[in-house]
Amino acid sequence: MSIEKRQILDMNAFDRHLQGGSVAEQVKRRLSNLGSTSVLFYQEPIEMVSASGAWMTAQDGSRFLDFYNNVLSVGHCHPTVVEAISRQTARLTINTRYLNRVVDDYLEALKARLPNDLSNLALTCSGSEANDLAMRIACKVTGKRGFIVTENAYHGNTQAVTEISPSALKTQALPEHVVTVPAPGRSNYPDGNLAEGFAQAIEQAACLLEKRGYGLAAFICDSVFSSDGVFAHPTGLLTQAVECVHRHGGLYIADEVQPGFARTGTGFWGFEHHQAAPDLITMGKPMGNGYPIAGLAARPDYFDRFSEDVGYFNTFGGNPVAAAAGHAVLDVIEHEGLQQNARDSGRYLAQKLEALSESCNCISEVRSLGLFIGVEVSKNRSIEEPDPQRASAIIAGLRYQKVLIGAAGKFGNVLKIRPPLCTSQAEADFFINALSTVLSES
Template sequence: MDAKPRQILDMNAFDASRDGNGGDPLLVRRQQNMGAASVLFFRRPIEMVRAEGAWMEAADGTRYLDFYNNVPSVGHCHPRVVEAVSRQIATLNTNSRYLTQILETYLERLKGELPEALSNVVLTCSGSEANDLALRLARMSTGGTGVVVTETAYHGNTDLVMQVSPSAFKMGGPPDWVESVPPPGPEAYGDDIAGGFAAAIERAAEALAARGHRPAALICDSIFSSDGVFADPAGFLAPAVARMRAAGGLYIADEVQPGFARTGSAMWGFTRHRVEPDIVTMGKPMGNGFPMAGMAARPELLEAFCAQFGYFNTFGANPVAAAAGLAVLDVIADERLMENAARVGAHLAAGLAGLAARDDRIGAIRGAGLFLGLDLCREGDAGMPDPELAATVINGLRGHGVLIGAAGKFGHTLKIRPPLCLRFAEADRFVAALRAALAEA
């Protein structure tokens, strides 16, 4: 295998040193304003001007089917979310130190979707903040410092969570208190995903202890999205969680990407694995584009942390965020988006399987609901990742009016996560566009 590991922000990214700026004045302004921190998609960045449902529209009038962005998960600019946010911001928007009816209503509705034991919720502004707080709670409650993650995980960009995000490192690697394991797929664990992954977690905990780091937590996103999307067999995660708890650590379920009905069978990805987390973190689709995130935990974990440090977030529990979050929960229920994710996701997966039967550059297809991963490989060799083909296909799909991104250790996995309102015809359109992009590659 000659493919090299790729950093997450390098996948499907505009590279000014390679691509220049084409004389685009808006791109020039972006480069001058944000410098090295500017991250843009595609070899030719797109200026977007509006969006609706599963579609986005560029300044030149081109409409794109969005299979990339899982933030507006109930659909871009959903009218009920727009109305709720607009009404609330015109009425009251303030910090979290005042009582408001809408916040408590939202928190109670959200808790109704979570395991009963996780009865305390802290709202933040980003998944990074939520994961940062979760790790701090785990360390405080266990007395440990060690953390186990998968080898291409991504959990955010604060100082703490970036250190448990191996895919974010352009140079070097995670610190001594982090141990990474291969993602839960047959390449690493053969036919026994559950047993192999559990054994890997146990070895990782032992390795941390041998280095003087008592295990504090296993943190993983329950569909392993940055690792390339690993969903099956349902239930494989439970034995690994048991091994971490036996070692003295907690299980933090990062639901920032798989949460809020995306997997089609439950509100949360961890539910598919029949396991109850000690801490759950949420973000991205929580407000359908309004910046909000959260962490749910058992009260004793939060009490222990707050007794020593306390926690406060100015914007995290503002009433506009609560309005957005409440509207999202209403839309998921009223429009039966979980059921839609299951039906349309199965239809999409079947279409991709049919395409794979005719093109041996398509390797494994994995996932659940409307969160799928599709490997692109060297022709005739399913074991040889082809990230260059993936990059070509991603940019080719853009030419066919479809937006998509990459994932996995080598960047050869198409990460398929359209809005939950996706229609059957739109799923078929994606399969047709992928067929065309592969033919042109």
């Protein structure tokens, strides 16, 4: 039986043709305001009213353990970030056309965590904007227009970035200047040499772009392939692939919008685990712990060449309030040891999930790097038999056990687990116990 590919926003999403259960009136109000662009989780959506740390509280007083939302990565409503935003918004909010030390202090603190050669930053409001700008720079620097992405990649929602986000497309085909490669997983490269197999796929894709007359401007990937189902091993996975990209005259864009800012535990950035040096780095989501801030890091000469033809300015990107939020996030990660906690808590969770999988025939693989975890749900532990229906049932069951997670993968059969970096062992145990209960009932 064939299994249909699932669009990313359809995973774990509310069916707008249903009533919405106890929150039906609120659902009706939301749909009347946003129409078909509305995206809500669960068949009975949840009305949230407050949050703290790893927990969110609903209108009815129920508390939910948030193992889904990696935007609030240092914890919901972290007091250090809240105080920094409140202090700065009461003092000054302007754009980057004026000098302001808050902004430059943040930029220098962020640059201290980046490769030395990527010494210029452009700040934006979203990862979509950062990736859009990275694409434009890649085309200018290389003189080419083609892009390579993975089969179920998601990189944002501007027009250009949507075209390189296969998982966002419902009916339209990818344009000719975009070629996909399978993510580096066992089911796609069964001979076991993932790094070599992935590099060969990149080589074939680059040759196809050249044959079509576009050439290769860039290979862009989320450093843990999160939308594809979370693939992070072996260490050094991307080295050969990036070498191939460079041989064809293209750039490697490391999309750190999801894995960046200490989530992987082994490094501050996901690409560090792969031992591949990016030409451009994009970042967003956890950068401001809920305040809109994102950015792009590049070599100065790349910005120089891009700016020869067109000016770039972002009205809200890099404003002092955003910079204050971003700097506070960096301070919290360092002072609270959250990178170490991501490594330790991630290892603990992975071990518990591996143990759970031994007694459950629906888990075929647990893939993790720090607090970025993917659990492959399949029939009879066979990675060749994905079971998206079971995965959806597990996610829905966890919702009623007061735990929130998401889905990923081409078929939506991978449980995507992204706890906040402050997650404690007790909270990890709460999740494991809830998952164990759901698995025994489903």
